Amino acid sequence: MREKYPSASRRLKQAARGALVLPLAALLSGCDWVVLNPSGDIARQQANLVVVSTALMLLIIVPVMLLTVLFAWKYRSGNTNATYDPEFHHSAKLELVIWSAPLAIIIALGSITWLTTHKLDPYRPLDRIDANTPVAPGTKPMDVEVVALDWKWLFIYPEQKIATVNELVLPEGRPVRFRITSSTVMNSFYVPALAGQIYAMPGMETKLHAVFNKTGNFKGFSANFSGSGFSYMHFATRSVTPDAFNAWVGQVQKDGGNLDRATYLELDKPSEHVPVIHYAAVAPDLFDAVVNMCVRPGKLCTGEMAAIDARGGTGKAGVLNVAALTYDKFGREQVTTAAPGMADATVRRFVRAYCADNRPLRASVARDAVPASLAAPTKSGPKSQTLGLVTTARPPLS
Numbered sequence: 001m002r003e004k005y006p007s008a009s010r011r012l013k014q015a016a017r018g019a020l021v022l023p024l025a026a027l028l029s030g031c032d033w034v035v036l037n038p039s040g041d042i043a044r045q046q047a048n049l050v051v052v053s054t055a056l057m058l059l060i061i062v063p064v065m066l067l068t069v070l071f072a073w074k075y076r077s078g079n080t081n082a083t084y085d086p087e088f089h090h091s092a093k094l095e096l097v098i099w100s101a102p103l104a105i106i107i108a109l110g111s112i113t114w115l116t117t118h119k120l121d122p123y124r125p126l127d128r129i130d131a132n133t134p135v136a137p138g139t140k141p142m143d144v145e146v147v148a149l150d151w152k153w154l155f156i157y158p159e160q161k162i163a164t165v166n167e168l169v170l171p172e173g174r175p176v177r178f179r180i181t182s183s184t185v186m187n188s189f190y191v192p193a194l195a196g197q198i199y200a201m202p203g204m205e206t207k208l209h210a211v212f213n214k215t216g217n218f219k220g221f222s223a224n225f226s227g228s229g230f231s232y233m234h235f236a237t238r239s240v241t242p243d244a245f246n247a248w249v250g251q252v253q254k255d256g257g258n259l260d261r262a263t264y265l266e267l268d269k270p271s272e273h274v275p276v277i278h279y280a281a282v283a284p285d286l287f288d289a290v291v292n293m294c295v296r297p298g299k300l301c302t303g304e305m306a307a308i309d310a311r312g313g314t315g316k317a318g319v320l321n322v323a324a325l326t327y328d329k330f331g332r333e334q335v336t337t338a339a340p341g342m343a344d345a346t347v348r349r350f351v352r353a354y355c356a357d358n359r360p361l362r363a364s365v366a367r368d369a370v371p372a373s374l375a376a377p378t379k380s381g382p383k384s385q386t387l388g389l390v391t392t393a394r395p396p397l398s
Contacts, residue, residue, distance in 0.1 A: 034192045039218065039239060041130045042120060042195040042210045049116050056105050056112075122198050122208040126175045130213050141175040141209065144168070145287040148180075148187035148200040148222065150270035151229030156259075156287055162252045163259045165267070165277035166235040171245040172215050178208040181291045183268050188224035191237050197223045203302060205291050212239035229272040236276065256280030261295050268295075 036047045075082050118124070125141065128134045145156035156163045168191070170176055180189050182200040190197035195210035215238075222233040240248065256278035257263070263279075264286060283289075292301035 034218070038193045039214050039216055040191075040194040040210050040212050041126075041128065043193060044130075044213075045116070045120055046196050049112065049120075052112065053109060056108055060102055060105055120196075122195070122206070124209060125177070126209050126211055129173055129175070129211055135175060139175065141177040142171070144170075144176055144178050146178050146180040146189055146200065147287065147290055148182040148184070148189065148226075148233075149268055150184050150227060151222075151233045151272055152267075152274040153189075153220070153222075153233070153235045154267065155235075156282055157249070158282075158284075158287075160249045160253075161282060162249060162256060163279040163282045164252065166274055167276040167278075168220060168235055168237045169245060169248050170212055170237075170239055171242045172212050172239050174242070175209065175211045178210070179287065180206045180208060181287070183290055185226050186224060187222045187226050187233070189220070190223040191218060191220040193218040194220075194237070199224065203291065203293055215239045215241060227270075229270065232272045232274075252278045253280045259283065259286065261286065261289070261297070264290075264295055 035043075036050070038044055038047055073079075126135055143158050145158060147154040147156070152166050153168075154163060154165055155168050178189070178198075180198060180200045181204060182202045184202060186202070187200045188197045189200050189208070191210075193216070194212060195208060198206050198208045200206065218237040218239070220235045220237045222230060226233065257280065259267075259279035259282045261283055264283070267277075286295070289295045289301070292303050293299065294301035294304075
């Protein structure tokens with residue numbers, strides 16, 4: 001006969017079971033399924049890859065775990081009905097099952113990995129907006145230049161000629177090509193709803209092609225530890241309609257400031273909890289200067305250094321140009337100039353002439369760029385000079 005009212009002990013057991021379920025429910029309520037339910041086509045394909053790969057592996061893992069429990073129970077010492085055969089050592093049928101099933105799974109996983117590695121290559125331009133919408137022929141992706149700073153993110157929109165800090169806004173349904181670099185240590189650019197993470201490295205440029213398939217507010221962050229302010233290196237990400245994107249661009253152009261090189265150098269200083277900043281104008285060559293480590297005036301770009309190296313170097317003149325040919329983010333190498341008015345323009349002119357195939361032009365520039373007083377040390381003058389220009393004395397051109 002069932003009790004009309006539960007006893008105290010039964011109520012206590014029910015409460016205990018409820019208490020065990022509550023922490024699990026609390027943990028599950030905090031789960032963010034954005035990785036498996038993203039809003040971008042690239043992230044969606046990556047999520048499908050994770051699901052398919054996991055399912056294929058479970059085809060082996062689940063039977064093995066179940067059979068482990070079954071064998072342990074069936075062949076326990078207390079089961080006298082189980083066949084005892086201490087001489088058993090081989091079964092061709094069992095070996096066929098043990099080896100063929102995992103081999104088939106490995107072949108399937110290898111094929112999927114090979115195909116998706118090429119199809120989801122972040123450098124590969126998109127060929128579709130979603131599973132049912134191919135990219136129209138001649139469609140040009142929108143460029144967004146990304147710079148990882150300590151500890152914030154800078155986004156430059158070269159087509160719109162604007163820039164933002166810690167805010168990324170993209171139009172729904174338009175392919176985007178990210179050009180990514182870092183002004184400091186290595187970081188990792190990651191918007192889970194959009195695409196997989198890709199590293200941002202100083203002195204290098206990485207690329208990522210992606211697209212948003214629906215509007216919404218999302219989160220982006222650095223997925224690679226980069227110092228004390230790493231925990232706050234987040235940025236707001238929004239996918240909006242094309243009309244809303246154009247309206248946002250117009251608002252930034254109306255209210256934003258000017259991001260020139262001097263402003264960038266101030267922004268580049270380490271800082272935390274940086275609010276959203278808008279810039280209505282951007283120096284046109286800023287991103288390339290960041291990649292080539294020559295934002296600060298007086299610095300040779302790494303591309304220019306490589307061009308000089310490709311031509312065999314500067315010979316003995318390089319002894320007087322260690323400062324201009326080295327890099328220190330904070331300028332501790334103390335770049336100096338040989339004479340007033342002979343800094344940036346002369347350095348650029350020298351590099352162009354030195355790396356050009358026109359020998360008369362190279363010789364002319366070399367003669368004009370070097371003051372006679374600096375061409376060689378005099379008896380009464382110092383025996384060596386530390387100059388920050390590659391335009392000082394160099395071997396004659398043959």
